[in-house]
Amino acid sequence: MGSSILLANIGVPGIRNLKAYRASGGYSAVEKALREMTPAQVAQEVTRSGLRGRGGAGFPTGLKWSFLDRKTDKPRYLVCNADESEPGTFKDRFLMDKIPHLLIEGLILSSYALGVNNCYIYIRGEFKYLVGILEKAIREAHQNRFLGEKILGSDFSLNIFVHPGAGAYICGEETALLESLEGKRGNPRIKPPFPAFKGLYGCPTVVNNVETLATVGPIISMGGEEYAKIGKGKSTGTKLISACGNINNPGVYEIEMGLLLDDFIYSPAYCGGIAKGKKLKAVIPGGSSVPILPADLILRTLNGQKRLMTYESLAEGEFASGTMLGSGGFIVFDEDACIVRNTWNLTRFYRHESCGQCSPCREGTSWMENVLYRLEHGSGKLSDIDLLVRVAKNIEGNTICPLGDAAAWPVASAIRHFRHEFEEHVKNA
Ligand SMILES: Cc1cc2nc3c(=O)[nH]c(=O)nc-3n(C[C@H](O)[C@H](O)[C@H](O)COP(=O)(O)O)c2cc1C
Ligand code: SF4
Known part of the structure; x- marks a missing residue:
């Protein structure tokens, strides 16, 4: 299951620079596309590959591209979402830092396929160190005629601009991102x-x-067809996973989709098992917004099937016992981790990051934070546990953007699977 596509060349000395990137085959896809393929053929290869969006939702990329309105004579834009603020997710920054030209090459090809002449990289405000790295890569690409007017002598022209945000999680939501890119407050659009x-x-x-x-x-x-042979079923290709928490080897890994989840946790090639020889308690596998699963359910579904690292397998299970691959932020908890404290901590984050436009999210996140604070600090009541479930239910599905769901799911899933820990916090206070 050791397939390396995105990170295959990150060990090459100087790979951040165009010279080393070129020497290891970089930009040959741009040469191939501009000399031998039409934009529609590039888009068709992406559709054939079965690639699904790696930002969290797993929406098929070729299908998304096919929706782009091509009938209007307005300009079209491609925006690269480099906001990456989800707790537990740190794979995009790794990619941009280690091999920035891979992203620039992807942006050129995608812009060509979509008929875009101006492309933006919207990058999280805290990633100041990456802005210089990306801008240098863009400069090098211009100097070598991979960007600018009439790229490699073709009729295709492209500029790429790097736009840092001001450091708000909500600006990763695509419509809030567009508002922010236009210079406004990053409020999601309806x-x-x-x-x-x-x-x-x-x-x-x-x-x-x-x-x-x-x-x-x-x-x-x-x-595209070769790419689709990698992985499993509708989860094609490879996926970057950022692994953290109580494991021996935290870091960013490229896995082939379909890897056994317990191999990912216990193999020395990946997480290397639970730190200090402790037992596994739970995992949040796809960034802080996805449901937490206890050890027995994260390793196996309710039907006793071993879980795989795919969009489908992680979601499997009756009575909401599944979770999501999400953005690939894999957070591991050992037997000593306190689920109540962790849930309170995550809820503080969502309360702070709510843009405040919708009442269920604005009021519900602070309400949940307050209740979780008292449960964690010894002044909670047993009735608080069901109160939390009700508040989470009233947020879910009732908001303008998915941040509401993202705040509700960690609370609802923590209580569903670890109610006894919440009760113990009240009884032992
Ligand atoms: C609150 C919130 C934060 C998000 N943050 C990011 C992010 O940092 N990076 C990202 O790619 N997608 C993020 N998304 C998802 C984007 O809205 C969008 O679906 C994604 O950029 C689409 O890219 P993809 O199809 O390639 O996955 C976020 C969504 C929400 C609701
Ligand atoms: S769900 Fe929350 S973050 Fe999203 S628009 Fe509503 S208030 Fe803002």
Whole structure:
């Protein structure tokens, strides 16, 4: 299961620079596309590859691109979502830091496929150190005629701009990101209209994640069909997973989709098992917004099947016993971790990051934070546990953007699977 596509060359000395990137085959996908393929053929290869968005939702990338309004004579935009603020997720920053030209190459190919001449990388405000790295890579690409007017002598021209945000988690939500890119407060927009019709400056826009776009180069090099042979079922290719928490080897790993989840946790090639020889208690496998699962359910589904690292397998289970691959932020808890404290901590984050536009999210996140604070600090009541469940239910599905769900799911799933810990906090206070 050891497939390395995105990170295959990160050990090459100087790979951050265009010279070393070129020497290891970089930009050959752009040469191939511009000399031998039409934009529609590039898009078709992405569809054939089965690539699904790596930003969290796993939406098929080729299908998303097919929605882009091509009938209007307005300009079209591609926006790369490099906001990456989800607790537990730190794979996009790794990619941009180690091999920035892979992203630039993906942006050129994707812009060519979509008929885009101006592309933006919206990057989280705290990633100041990456802005310089990306801007240097863009400069080098211009100097070598991979960017600018009439790229490599073709009729295709492209500029890429790096735009740092001010450091708000909500600006990772695609419509809040577009507001912020336009210079406004990053409040999510009501959808429809979707960005494919009315996105940046009211023009047709595609928003994709860093990892999604960085994968387009390898897909064009190897062909969509070959890429689709990697992975399992509808979860094709490889996925970057950032692993953290109580494990022996925290870090960023590229896995082939379909890897056994317990191999990922226990193999020395990945997490290397639970730190200090402790037992596994629970995992949040896809960034802080996805449901937490206890050890027995994260390793096996209710049907006793071993779980795989795929979109489908992680979601399996009756009575809401599944979770999500999400953005690949894999957070591991050992037997000593306190679920109540962790849930309180995550809820503090969501309360702080709520933009405040909708009452269920604005009021509900502070309410949950207050109740969790008293449970964690010894002044909770048993009735608080059901109160939390009710508040979470009233947020879920009742808000403008998915941050509401993202705040509700950690609380609801923690109580569903670890109610006894919440009760013990009241009884032992
Ligand atoms: C609160 C919130 C934060 C998000 N943060 C990010 C992020 O940092 N990076 C990202 O790619 N997608 C993020 N998303 C998902 C984006 O809205 C969007 O679905 C994604 O950029 C689409 O790219 P993809 O199709 O390549 O996955 C976030 C969504 C929500 C609701
Ligand atoms: S769900 Fe929360 S973050 Fe999203 S728009 Fe409503 S208040 Fe803002």
